[in-house]
Amino acid sequence: MRPRRGLSPRRHALPPEPHGERPRSRSRRTATRYRPARRHARTVRVPGSVRALRRGTQRACRFRAPSLAHRGGPCRREDGCVGEVGLDFSRAHASTRAAQLCAFDRIVAACAAQPRAGRVVSIHAVHAATEALDILERHGLPAHATCIFHWFSGSGEDLNRLRALGCLVSVNECMLATRRGRAYARQLPEDALLLETDAPAWLDAPCSAAELEASLAHTLSLLAEIRGTSTQTLAPALAETSVRLLRL
Template sequence: MLIDSHCHLEYKGLVEDQQGVLARARDAGVGGFLSISTRQREWQQVIATAERESDVWASVGIHPHEADAHADMGEAALLEAAAHPRVIAIGETGLDYYYDHSDRTTQQALLRRHIAVSRETGLPLIVHTRDAEEDTAAILSEEMEQGAFPALIHCFTASAEFGRRMLDLGLTISLSGIVTFKNARDLQAIAAELPEDRLLVETDAPFLAPIPHRGRVCEPAFTADTARFVAELRGTTPEQLAEATTRNFFALFAKAAL
């Protein structure tokens, strides 16, 4: 069994046929889904789906693109939502300096609020980082010194050095369909060497469809394609990779259960 550790089931492209999307994924061997929120107004949507589907769990968080719109949101709102039994993670949150849709200082402040909630609840922090390696590493390192919290880097595309720094901090690394792209040689080299107990797979659906599905709306079913590719990179079987990543998922997301 595989688990899609990061998908957006409420996004356009998936929500219109959500039952079909889930059915196709289950047929492909995907037996669990972490449905990610990026704005406060999505929290009830992802929670409602997780209440309805026993193999779907929810996260609550604010994407860095949305930081300006949530600049005044305190920790209390996150804490209240995180108390729901189907919420197993905080995020996605982080820093995105590629698009700079929100003020960088606001992104950083909101990331720290998410970290505080992760630390208080024990729920893993889901970190998005793009063109912001130094600030992401600095904030995570500083905050870890104030008190440890579980975390992962989702859709990892950063440098090997950043990856090493994250592993040293105890983070898990999640690989998306990007690892299958022909121009992702550096990422493929990193994926081949990641510690087995720190590895997850995801789709980030409806985005980033892996080869051979480029150009299509990405679906959680495509977790299987990414897993097969990563297994080949690592010289293992898809079955062994599925077993390892599923074990890692439940070790990290301790609140999850099937």
């Protein structure tokens, strides 16, 4: 088809995304599904234990993890927080499966070769939990770092392997909206759980501290309900784990 008069086909093409970012969507509805719900910022009272993590949240928003896969050298001892790294074997990224496995293996190997006390590795595994766990086991990384699976959605067998390795799981509103996510949140021990927002939707997307806090508060409320406890009981335990890992 010929373009309409006055409109250039290039004008409507989406710009290429930098490596490692979530692709932008043409649909506003799709693009906003990963953002914290704004309505919670007005209706949810944020517990003091969540507010106590404000400083850590603001630091996390400014943090840019080093790219160990592209740096080429060994992992430096000062690399205390690594991630989010991992594997995404969903249909949109299936063509890069081999490259992803190579990159993640190099990152894990680098971290294992240069142990550092207190190192935290945040792991993303979409349709790839088994492969991610295989790589962690092969290099023995959980013995040298705290590995956190964000929004874990693997199989029940993968969950058992994850627990045996001593890995943690961070949960968000979207994870708790699924039946599997709720079941895992109920099964995991309290000290293996953390809160997250999975925000921003892409690098440098606008997302205020108030939105992050409101999303955390809503996730906390959902998690407490699923586990049959109160937010007053659950919040201090989760906050203690977060403070210990982030060394706040």
